[in-house]
Amino acid sequence: MNKLIILMIFLLFPASIFCQTERYIYQTEVNPDTINLVNMKVEKTFLDIKADKSLFISESKLLRDSLIAVLRSQGKLDGKKLKKDKSEFPKLPDGKSIxxxxxxxxxxxxxxxKSVDLIENVGSRQVYYQEDRKMNWEISTETSDFNNYKIQKATMNFGGRKWTAWFAPDIKISDGPYKFFGLPGLILKLEDDKGDYRFSFIKKINIPNSFSETIKPDARKSTRINFQGDKASVRMEMVTNKDPEINFDSFNRMNQRNSGMNGGFGNQNIMQNGDVVGGQPDVQMGNSSSPTTPNSGNVNFINTNPIELKNK
Known part of the structure; x- marks a missing residue:
């Protein structure tokens, strides 16, 4: 069943949510802990572009959201059943978990x-905010070569870090990884001055049937300042209303933690009665660090090095 899930993604959804897309793939390296000596963690992130709109998403999140969307369409988001039988949770064709x-x-x-929205899922709900800071790049005359492209240097202070971007003037797309855009060419390399976050362009591919992520009509609109609080509020509403997808959301996170993947990191929250109910915010961009409930038996993985250090 699990191997068929991915194939069904392309069969069950109406053509309206698919579109011809240019996908720019980046190798993304992150230092999850600046206090303890740990290895850089590596994952792929995608910048999907069609016309004047783009989507930045990690490969793992895209796979997970696609699979969950298929399960939702089949009415199989029964969190209690899934927690009893973890074998029912979909895996990749090679048997590995996401x-x-x-x-x-x-x-x-x-x-x-020139609008930028950050959207995070809370079960079946979404919470989002629109970025309200300008991208004030300082473009240098310094140039270099990368992946057969001529690239040019630009710098900017953003979110408590100093970022260095290298953009390709020959690629007439004013975009880049994460929230970054506004340069006269596509950003191919991006790194902060501490070396904690690095994005390196690998290749471009064309996706005729890409799965799209949009803001849902019932999404909770928030602000940068109130984002963590609004996420916790939505989660509590779903717990109070005994929304079955909160159970699934909890199971999904537990399943990933227990798989021991890539060292374990990301947006982790306190577990209460099997439900994720939120934690103390680390920063506004979506990673929250919080202890597990005593005697819960769950391993807590924390990213202590968020991409934005300041909410200014």
Whole structure:
């Protein structure tokens, strides 16, 4: 059954949610802990572009969201059943589970209106906010070569880090990984001054039937400042209403933790009675660090090195 799930993604969804897309694939390296000596964690992230709109999402999140969407369409999001039988949770065709990701959210951009939205799932609900800070790049005359492209240097202070971007003037797309955009060419390399986050362009592919992530009509609109609080509020509403997808959300996170993937990191929250109910926010961008409930038996993995250090 699990091997068929991925194939069904392309069969069950109406054509309206698919589109011809240019996918720019980045190798993304993250240092999860600046206090303890640990290895850089590596995952792939995607920048999917069609016309003047784009989607930034990690490979792991895209796979997981696609599989959950198929399960939801089949009415199989029974969290209690899944927690009793973890074998029912879909795996990849090679039998491996989907890796944890540092990016438990996706980011959409409208390059025409210059709007940037960060959206995170809470069970079947979404919470999102629109980025309200400008991208004030300082473009240098320094150039280099990368992946057969001529690239040019630009720097900017953003979210408590100093970022260095290398963009390709020959690729006429004013976009890049994460929230970054606004340069006269696609960002192919991006790194902060501490070396904690690195994005390196690998290749471009065309996706005729890409799965899209959109803001749902019932999504909770928030702000950068109130984002963590609104996420916790939505989760509590779902727990209070005994929404079955909160159970599934809990199981999904537990399943990933117990698989021991990539060292374990991401948006982890306190477990109460089998449900994820939120934790103390680490920063506004979506990673929260919190202890597990005493005697819960769950391993707690924490990313102590968020991509944005300041909410300014």
């Amino acid at each position: 890796q944890l990701t540092f990016f438990e959210y996706h980011i959409t951009k409208d390059l025409e209106t």
